Each structure stands twice: as structure tokens, then as C-alpha cells.
Amino acid sequence: MSVPFQRKESPAGNPLDWEIQFAKHVGPQRALTLRKLGIATVRDLLWYVPRDYLDWSHVSTIGSLAPGAQCIVEGTITRVESFGRGRRGLVLVTLKDDSGEGLVAWFNQGFLRDGLARGMRIRAAGRGQLLRRDERVALVCDAQSFVEVHPDRPLPALQPVYPLTEGIGQKGLRRIVWEAVRAHADRLEEVLPEALRTARGYPTAADAIRVVHAPADAATLAPARERLAFEELLLFQLAQALRRRERASERAPFPLRIDARLDARIRARFPFPLTGAQERATAVLRKDLAGPAPMNRLLQGDVGSGKTVVALYACLAAIGTGAQAAIMAPTEILAEQHLATVRTFLKGTKVRVERLLGSMPAKEKARVRERIANGDVDLLLGTHALIEEKVRIPRLAVAVVDEQHRFGVLQRGDLVAKGLRPHVLTMTATPIPRTLWISLYGDLDVTVLDELPPGRLPVKTLLRPASHLRKAIPFIQRQLEEGRQAYFVYPLIDPSDSLPMKSATEMARVLGATWFRKRKVALLHGAMTASEKDRVMEDFRSGRAQILVSTVVIEVGVDVPNATVMVIEHAERYGLSQLHQLRGRIGRGAHESWCLLFSDARTQQARERLRVLEATSDGFRIVEEDLRLRGPGEFLGTRQHGLPQFRVADLTRDLALLAEARDAASSIVDADPELAAPDVEPLRKALAARYGDRLTLARIG
Numbered sequence: 001m002s003v004p005f006q007r008k009e010s011p012a013g014n015p016l017d018w019e020i021q022f023a024k025h026v027g028p029q030r031a032l033t034l035r036k037l038g039i040a041t042v043r044d045l046l047w048y049v050p051r052d053y054l055d056w057s058h059v060s061t062i063g064s065l066a067p068g069a070q071c072i073v074e075g076t077i078t079r080v081e082s083f084g085r086g087r088r089g090l091v092l093v094t095l096k097d098d099s100g101e102g103l104v105a106w107f108n109q110g111f112l113r114d115g116l117a118r119g120m121r122i123r124a125a126g127r128g129q130l131l132r133r134d135e136r137v138a139l140v141c142d143a144q145s146f147v148e149v150h151p152d153r154p155l156p157a158l159q160p161v162y163p164l165t166e167g168i169g170q171k172g173l174r175r176i177v178w179e180a181v182r183a184h185a186d187r188l189e190e191v192l193p194e195a196l197r198t199a200r201g202y203p204t205a206a207d208a209i210r211v212v213h214a215p216a217d218a219a220t221l222a223p224a225r226e227r228l229a230f231e232e233l234l235l236f237q238l239a240q241a242l243r244r245r246e247r248a249s250e251r252a253p254f255p256l257r258i259d260a261r262l263d264a265r266i267r268a269r270f271p272f273p274l275t276g277a278q279e280r281a282t283a284v285l286r287k288d289l290a291g292p293a294p295m296n297r298l299l300q301g302d303v304g305s306g307k308t309v310v311a312l313y314a315c316l317a318a319i320g321t322g323a324q325a326a327i328m329a330p331t332e333i334l335a336e337q338h339l340a341t342v343r344t345f346l347k348g349t350k351v352r353v354e355r356l357l358g359s360m361p362a363k364e365k366a367r368v369r370e371r372i373a374n375g376d377v378d379l380l381l382g383t384h385a386l387i388e389e390k391v392r393i394p395r396l397a398v399a400v401v402d403e404q405h406r407f408g409v410l411q412r413g414d415l416v417a418k419g420l421r422p423h424v425l426t427m428t429a430t431p432i433p434r435t436l437w438i439s440l441y442g443d444l445d446v447t448v449l450d451e452l453p454p455g456r457l458p459v460k461t462l463l464r465p466a467s468h469l470r471k472a473i474p475f476i477q478r479q480l481e482e483g484r485q486a487y488f489v490y491p492l493i494d495p496s497d498s499l500p501m502k503s504a505t506e507m508a509r510v511l512g513a514t515w516f517r518k519r520k521v522a523l524l525h526g527a528m529t530a531s532e533k534d535r536v537m538e539d540f541r542s543g544r545a546q547i548l549v550s551t552v553v554i555e556v557g558v559d560v561p562n563a564t565v566m567v568i569e570h571a572e573r574y575g576l577s578q579l580h581q582l583r584g585r586i587g588r589g590a591h592e593s594w595c596l597l598f599s600d601a602r603t604q605q606a607r608e609r610l611r612v613l614e615a616t617s618d619g620f621r622i623v624e625e626d627l628r629l630r631g632p633g634e635f636l637g638t639r640q641h642g643l644p645q646f647r648v649a650d651l652t653r654d655l656a657l658l659a660e661a662r663d664a665a666s667s668i669v670d671a672d673p674e675l676a677a678p679d680v681e682p683l684r685k686a687l688a689a690r691y692g693d694r695l696t697l698a699r700i701g
Contacts, residue, residue, distance in 0.1 A: 015184050016043040024179045025172075033167040034176075045180045046188065047647050049212050049228065050160035053221070054125055054145065057157045063099030065137050067128045073102065073139060074123040074149060082113045091116065092138070095124070103138035104146070105131065121149045158215045177213055185209045191231055191686045193679040196664060202227035212648075226657065229649040233658050236646075237665035238675075238683065239691050245673060253420040254397035256289035258317050266316045269345045270309060277301070277451035281310045284447055288423065289317055289398075295423035300430070301449030302619035303584025304456060307427045308341055310449070311400045314425050319351055319378045323397030326380040326418070328387070330403050332357050332530050333537065337559055338402070339381050346379075356382035356391070359530030386418075393418040401426045429584070430577050430623060459566075459587040461595040461614050463607075466569065469598050473515045479565050480519060480546050484591060486565035488549045489582055491573045493525045501570050508549040516547055524550040555581045561589030571597040572606050576626040579613055 021031035060071040075095035083090040089110030104124050126141035162173050188205040211224035288295035301307045315325035329335040354377045356368050371377050373392040399422045492503035512521035522545035524536045539545040566586045587593040601607045612625045675684035
């Protein structure tokens, strides 16, 4: 990789906007490393806040070391030992204080050996662990969690711990950050209006940045961190508020008025009565579609709640008035499942249905595109192929995006752009707590399907140690003898030397050669071609295959009512929401179903997390626990939302602050929609710098 030329002198202009190579102690080579962390300018460096802090003020005695205990000890090194070769070896030091001697260990960090010497006084932070080699308890640390103690150089009470990447350590990054803070923090623009800042008791931006990088104590850190988080959340909520205001003035080119006759024709396609939740949802849709502004609704419902029926109702409303509709799914398996469902419902009608998938031959795709452009297709189903540049849907009136969190905002925007401001219905099977969606999806109206179709039996879920799989085999065999089918799910496609876990390919062979020799065992994973996936799924749907061994590719879009057993090994490797989605693949028929989770989770917290699935099938409760434990970035897939990552704000702990920022943003926009007043003009500039053209995408996201 080429290294950018570095000038001898710093460039002109605001130092906050300098490329990061011009920051002190950086240079062109280290700039490449910092860019991997998202640090491109000096301003980025100032906002690169610590992910945690080491509190060096609470020191325990070496004599109190115990297995599992997290603590900090200080003492003098009396012996240094190393085991193994090279930089990956074990370094073990004997440390002495007034209470006695103890061990401090660094595994796979042999490079520390030369920096530790007898007589050196250090303070180390880590967790107690029983060493098998001599049955002694050692404090196990990482390379960043110890410091040398000097009598004339007091340690900071809280030492920042930054996210790192290969090529830079904590010591080097702390030096670079603090030099930038010292030289440039005072140049930071004050974005918050003075009245709002003082009313909330916040420090200035410059003071807050100084504190978060070098806090004197926890009491001064808290308001500084909150002030920076609030600024981020306020800008995000301002973007939402401005978009809400803009949307109120939009006009839909396709108002769809659904009279009683059309409503009856649509309902006649469903061979069952709608649930109460579906009735409420379709009533809301009729009002939305007939309104003057384009619908922009999020439909959320647990697995099996009937979202597809509601989406098809909206599509048929468009088709019944002479327009077109499209449904975009994130995977070909889900798109094919939707196609099969739609064709079943529309059998015998004149509705012209087509599919468009990335794996289709070029000639076939060209034929479908021509039919769509000519208006010879009423309902189009597909994947990302729908948003290819060559696709034109001239009378697109309803656009449905399924499993919407799996698409980026730009991708959803590309589908909407196929029509003239069509009505948009996005769907998700991940229940989102109200406090979160009202702030994250403030521009969307939300409908919740909180009722399952009648006759659905709850899935029974059992958590067992990994070694108990053998004990479950007779039960699974009995289910197969009764004519049922089973899934086995694994986290890997192929065996891995670095990850000691079972894989789908390996276990398909093992299961087919041992316990299920007389059964057909099929294998499905994401690396297979579309035609291979179709063949495997057709074998399983038809019952020709009794067992499907798979990765999480079956998480959505697989509907086989005859499948009654879901076996998930290494369950601790998945989030609760994902496990709940996988569990939703069974219990879709009239037979009792079982989800068997096998795990060697080592911590009490991990075991308690999985037991939530044993205790409830309530998707909202499961998601709230997942949100608490993993944070919204994982559970919502925010990296795919097309929205910037928050640098300071953490929605796991800042939900209340998010709501407060929403209220403040609404007040600001109501009072000054153009953000033109002198006291809010800095907000407008910061908003443009942070979001730019993405402000126009809020409607889709």
C-alpha cells in the first residue's frame, strides 16, 4: 500500500480538519493504521473516546487473589519467567507486596518479557485464574493492563482504554490523543445552543473532550460523557424531526382507495379469517394508502404472526387499482418462500407475478426486466436484483421491504426510487421496544402484530450441556418415525483450526453415517449456489429429506410445517434474537415442536441469557434482554442501517437520553424550522457536516 506524501509543514486551514497524518506523533505510516479505526482527521481523533477506563485507585493485596476475582494489585517483581517460544509464549512474574507473593501471567504475549525485570514495581489489572501447571492462582492480564509505578510520577485515577487495531497499542494511542487534545481541544465549535447547554448543566465541548480523555474521577467523567452523547443524539433527532416536517408536505402520486368491493376481493384470496391483529393492521393500511401523503409504515411482528398476509393485502390494493407492487427480501431463500406463498394465494387470478433474483441467467433477467418496464408484471418479488440500475417499475405504488434491518438505507432508497414516491411498508420479525423505535424510527408509523394465528402450539425449548446431544437422539428418532422432520444448526460451514466448533458439512456427514443412517440427511449453507439451495429446500419441503443440517441461512424464509425439532449446537455463539428467529422455523404446523439448545457456555451470565429462551416465547422480552446484553448495534444490525455509528452515545444505556434529545429536537425545529437563528446556526452546520445528503434517506430507514 502506498503511503501518502507528508509535507514538512502543517497545512493551512483549521487544524481540526487536517488529515490525521499531520497530527503530532502520527506521520503517513501511522495514519494508515489510524484510518482503520475511522480516524481520518484531527477532529476524528478528538472524538475517538475511550471504550472503558482502568480505575487504578482501588488496589487489592496480592494475598487476596482468588479464582474469578477481578482486581488490581501492586508489588515489586522478584522473578520473571517465560515459557514457549517467540512472541506468543507465556510470561509469568512473581510479585511481592506486604501481604506476600503472588503470580501475574500474560498468555500469548511473550513480547513483554524484555520489558519486565526483577526489582521493577508495577500495578496490574486482571482476573484471578487457577494455573494448571502448578495449581496456583495467578492474576491473568493483557498487555495493556499493567503500568510501571514511579514514586515521582503519580498514576491517573482513571486511565483511558481505547479500541485498538493491529499496529498500535494503548500507550502509543494515548500519547497521540492527548497531544491532540492539549493542542486543539479549544478549537472545537460549540454546537449546543447556550440556553440548552446551561439548562442541562453541561460543560463546553472543549472541556468535555478534555475530561473524557483524562478524567480526574468518575464524578467529573459522567457529565462530560453525557454532554458529548447528547450532542450526537440531538443531531440525529434533528435529522428525524426535519424529515418528519418535510414528509408532512409530501403528496402521494398513487392514492389507493380501497372500497368494500376491492376489500372483499382481496380477502377472498386468503383461505382463513384474519387474526384480530391482522384486521387492525389492514384497517390502518387502508387509511394510509388512501391518504394524500405516501405511506411510510413499519410492520413488526413476531415469527409466525402473519406479516406476509398484511404485506400482500397492501400489494393487492395497489394492483386492484391498476398499479404495480414489489416485495424485496434479503435472501433468495426468503424470496422463493414468498413466491410460493403468493402463488398459492393468487392461484386462479389474473395477477401477473414475476420473480427477479441475482442468480438467474442474464437472458432470463433481461426478459423479466422488459416485462416489468412494459407494465406486464403486477407483482414483482426478489432480492437485491430489484434495485439494479436496469430495473424500471414505472407504476410502482407499493414497495415492501422484508426483514428491513438486513438492508442498508441506500438499498431501501434504491427500491423506493423505482417509483414516484410509492407507499412504503417495511417489515421486521425482530420486535423493537417502543422506547427504541420511537426514537430510531421516528419518521415511520409503526404497527405491531401481537397475535399468532389460532391453532399454533408454543414451541418447547430446552437448554442442555453440549455433551447431552447423544441423549436427545432417541427422542429425535421417534419424531422421525412419526413422520416429522428435524433441523440441525451449526455456526460454521466447514471445520476451522482457529475455531474449535462443529461445522455443518462435518456434522451432515457424521449424522448421516451414524445415528441417522436410514434417513436422508441434507446439507444447506450460504456458500452453495442458488440452484443447489433450491434443490435441497425442495427435498426438505417435500419430505424426501428428513433432516436438514444448516447454518443460519435458514433463519428467515423457511416454512416447513412438518418440521418439529430444531437442534442448535454452540447456542452461546448466537444472539437471543437470532436464536428466537431460528426457533421460529418450527411450530408452524399442527404438531408439538421442540427446540433443543446445546451449549458449553462457561459463564453464569451466558447460561442465564440462554435460559431466557427456555422461559418465554415472547419476542419482545427476548429482544429487550438481547438489547441489554449485546447492545443495539448487534441486535438491530445498525451497521446495515446506513446511519453513522454513534461515537459516544450507547443506546443500551442512553435510551432515556435519546428520548430527551428527541424532545429537544422537536422544540428546536418547531421554533425555527430553517435552523437559521444565530444560536442554532451551529447545529445546522454540524447537521450538514454529519449527515449531508443522508438526511433525505430518513423516510426509508
